Amino acid sequence: MNYCQRFAELINLYRQGTDCSMADTKTAIRFFPFGSALRPETLLPNDKAIEENYSFEYPVFLASDNRKHDEAILLLHGLNERNWNKYLTWAEYLCINTGKPVILFPIAFHMNRSPASWSTPRALASLLNFRRRKYNDDRSISFANVALSDRISQNPERFYMSGRQTYSDLISLFETIKSGRHPLFREDTQIDIFAYSIGAFLAQVALMANPGKLFSHTRLFMFCGGSIFRSMHGISRSIMDRAAFEKLYDYYIHVFGSESDDKWSRDEAFNAFYRMISPDRFRAQREAFFEQSGERIKGIVLARDRVIPYQGVEEALGEKKAKERIELLDFPFPYSHENPFPANSSDISSVNRFFTDVFSRAASFLA
Template identity: 35%
Template structure:
């Protein structure tokens, strides 16, 4: 079966929810996010762990790009992000799973299509079950309207008229670009919500609540693009030591936020990129002083917030960040691509190996003999199908050798 045909068959099996493929089978489960109350859209908030009542400062909200009400919904009330499905790909016949691998996807992703052969490779080569868990407001956690091609095309036209010098605006990224442009702190809150969702999932499994997963399971993480940002925060925070034995493989990922180049018609447009940089990097300390909620989660007694903060800007708490990476240097492995302009190899090395290059995290750069991009490292191209199969096998043999190493 060719690479293109295999991708199509995997997609069909995935969409059926309960379906077999070769010696594997897909399962679909529902999840309720207990952390959705942290999201923008309320006035009063509670931090249960510190028994505090907090308020969100609306100073940081603006009306830039307020074109479409269906895009600028209050985050906290978006039902698709509160209650959603996730999928598991597992070796056929296994009843109770003891070995898992999470796959974390990239920014502005709407379907799992390109990740399915990646999950298949990990499942086959490690005999672990693969968890396709969506990041907040991505994949099946976003309203379908945000993926409506006709509606988003019209919205992009309006955005281009509003910002004549905009670069990279498209029907694919207009919804996320407008939302983040209007309220840049959404990047933080959706990231923290997903962080807490993963912790919730792990704790539910450890308590024996999952019908498929043994409560004594172990797990690793394969993270691509911005999914690596989430994975690094989870690994470095190591909540309740849940991640002590977890190996983390980063693919086209690993650099801190302000060292990325995400302007692309598939990721973000140039206007929101400037707004995010201004908010999260240049003026972030000022915003933290004005926003009680942000200040509590990022500056006070929340280690996940502190780690999140240091992953935003290269110079921010660099020694703190590098000390954390140094402690887990043998449990992280990164694969970079020479032709990747979004996550350049040298920026991944700057973060993972440290300013003095004294952190022994392996960062391996690969290159492929066909045209590829960060967003599409293994394109669905029949003419180069054989080369793409070889590249996928090369990458995931390295990934799974790392996961399988004792």
């Protein structure tokens, strides 16, 4: 596959909310509406007014025919992303090479679940200048990360709250699909997950909590993901600035879970999230879960990934399980966690080759 060429073609073709067909690959993109239930206890007052977060559409890549399906792949994205550009080629490849629809579902307050002003330079200019003055022109501050950085700096609880809302949305989506109420799928459809970056963290929590046994048979393929929280390094001009990440890290390592009992609902989702924060928290229970998952979990981590290091994946799964199920790869071209397959690379042939190598492994596992 010519990844670099297809990357540009799909970006030009894709329009949020507009169905389309691709005759050359015999696939289509269809959009479906979703209404997230308002749970007042899970969000801060200011966040409850963000309408985009509650009513939105999500895209699905599928074969361009009218048949109903009994298998699906859910694709979960990374932190602080505002468009699907990076994932269009990923989803199309998985769809074509597994024959299954691929659902691109947005995390709360991300993608089209966030106001347009959060990604508009003119609207962010004053906030950007404020943070640059406050933090002495820290070079990690950028237009791309300033909205999330400011929100996390104000309330690091938002990281958990956003995850909780997305977790609840996934339960609703899985229940809709498995009950046969989704127009694309038959009853009892098998749903597997391809998860990248923080999406992998969310998927790990969901599988561990396993509400209503919805995820008992779900397979999970993680790419550039799977780390324990403590070993993640989220300081990036594409993710969040240094001040925000330090606030986030301090809260979840030193404060979260020690508040009064009525601060959070301490259910299985809370417990699963708590186990994924630091390697010494309930290590035995966490590693036992991953051991019992057998061959349902597999993944690839990149050697020069500074955001999600392989060591963090070992700390999450346990060294034995990580060695068995997670491959550590490296590429011969410059790449980063945020951009593992740079379409503007001078070594296009290598980018094409290693994209196909990674995603053929993912497709084989999820087929």
